[in-house]
Amino acid sequence: MADVFSELVGQERAAAALRHYARDPVHAYLITGPSGADLHGVLVAFAAALQCTEHGCATCERCRAVVSGHDPDVYLASRAGLAWRVDELREAGRVSRRRPLSKGYQIVIVEDVDTAVSGASPAAAALLKSLEEPPPLTVFLLSAHEMAPALDTVASRCVRVALRAPSDAELITALVGEGATLQAATLAVGAAHGDLRRARLLVHDAGLAARLDRWRTVPDRLGGTSASASALADELLRALDAASEPLVAHQRYEMAREASETGSRATSRKELDARVRRELRRFRVDELRLGCATLSRVYRDRLTEALSGVDVDARDRRRARAALGALDVVAEAGRRLEANLDETLLVHDLLLSLVDV
Numbered sequence: 266m267a268d269v270f271s272e273l274v275g276q277e278r279a280a281a282a283l284r285h286y287a288r289d290p291v292h293a294y295l296i297t298g299p300s301g302a303d304l305h306g307v308l309v310a311f312a313a314a315l316q317c318t319e320h321g322c323a324t325c326e327r328c329r330a331v332v333s334g335h336d337p338d339v340y341l342a343s344r345a346g347l348a349w350r351v352d353e354l355r356e357a358g359r360v361s362r363r364r365p366l367s368k369g370y371q372i373v374i375v376e377d378v379d380t381a382v383s384g385a386s387p388a389a390a391a392l393l394k395s396l397e398e399p400p401p402l403t404v405f406l407l408s409a410h411e412m413a414p415a416l417d418t419v420a421s422r423c424v425r426v427a428l429r430a431p432s433d434a435e436l437i438t439a440l441v442g443e444g445a446t447l448q449a450a451t452l453a454v455g456a457a458h459g460d461l462r463r464a465r466l467l468v469h470d471a472g473l474a475a476r477l478d479r480w481r482t483v484p485d486r487l488g489g490t491s492a493s494a495s496a497l498a499d500e501l502l503r504a505l506d507a508a509s510e511p512l513v514a515h516q517r518y519e520m521a522r523e524a525s526e527t528g529s530r531a532t533s534r535k536e537l538d539a540r541v542r543r544e545l546r547r548f549r550v551d552e553l554r555l556g557c558a559t560l561s562r563v564y565r566d567r568l569t570e571a572l573s574g575v576d577v578d579a580r581d582r583r584r585a586r587a588a589l590g591a592l593d594v595v596a597e598a599g600r601r602l603e604a605n606l607d608e609t610l611l612v613h614d615l616l617l618s619l620v621d622v
């Protein structure tokens with residue numbers, strides 16, 4: 266029978282556990298999984314299953330309210346930056362002490378707790394304090410991408426549910442089931458690195474193939490000077506802006522809709538702004554990561570080609586060394602991307618360093 270968990274891709278085991286837990290919940294759950302596992306979707310589905318008298322039928326008013334983010338007893342904690350601040354987690358703690366307004370639970374969702382919990386940080390302390398003795402009708406739903414050792418204290422207060430990364434075949438089947446052509450679904454899944462949320466965006470993205478080409482041809486178009494590299498970097502950054510446009514337009518529409526529904530309360534406006542900024546940042550980082558992965562593939566092919574002949578001569582060795590050097594440069598750019606560095610600087614540095622190898 267279809268329920269709130271039916272839409273999740275590749276999470277049958279976790280869904281079975283959560284269906285069971287929804288009938289008699291404890292006070293805290295920690296859901297972990299790789300970035301492609303749609304942690305957010307799982308948290309929301311579980312929250313609906315907790316509130317619904319049928320444990321997540323997906324059709325009743327309560328299920329629909331939770332899924333659309335309008336259940337007054339489901340609090341989705343929001344943060345302004347990439348890491349949680351102590352006051353944001355204290356606010357979540359304050360909400361957790363409220364009595365639910367309707368039948369059901371006071372649910373507090375805190376995503377990406379791995380970004381709060383770095384040893385003895387005040388943010389970690391605030392989170393642990395709220396988890397210690399919540400009122401009987403409060404349920405915390407936490408999520409984390411990595412099970413870092415620093416999370417042990419938090420995890421010890423929660424029931425853990427681990428998600429798995431869906432396979433490419435599962436993702437393609439899901440997209441085709443949602444109406445995409447097999448060809449578009451395959452291209453989008455290949456470019457999304459196992460991330461369903463991103464694959465869903467890319468499948469309707471007519472410019473994807475052209476963007477992949479732009480990155481794939483970087484080595485041939487780089488030219489030998491810093492001026493030509495710089496011009497190419499600008500071109501890639503302009504393409505990134507253009508690729509972000511549909512998301513920005515969609516966000517504007519969503520913001521206008523939500524503002525009219527909530528009467529644009531100042532706090533929800535601030536939360537919305539923060540969410541929009543985070544989504545856009547994530548999209549751009551994903552795009553640059555895809556660019557780096559595409560470039561790496563080109564240089565790996567060059568390396569294989571240089572070393573695959575019967576007699577490898579001095580010229581082949583030079584080509585192999587150049588490809589290896591380029592792979593190092595691209596890997597370094599990938600690391601800097603994770604460290605949240607300025608995108609413009611990063612792309613320029615990447616291409617300028619590639620000229621030098």
Ligand SMILES: [Zn+2]
Nearest residue numbers: 317322325328
């Ligand atoms: Zn329901």
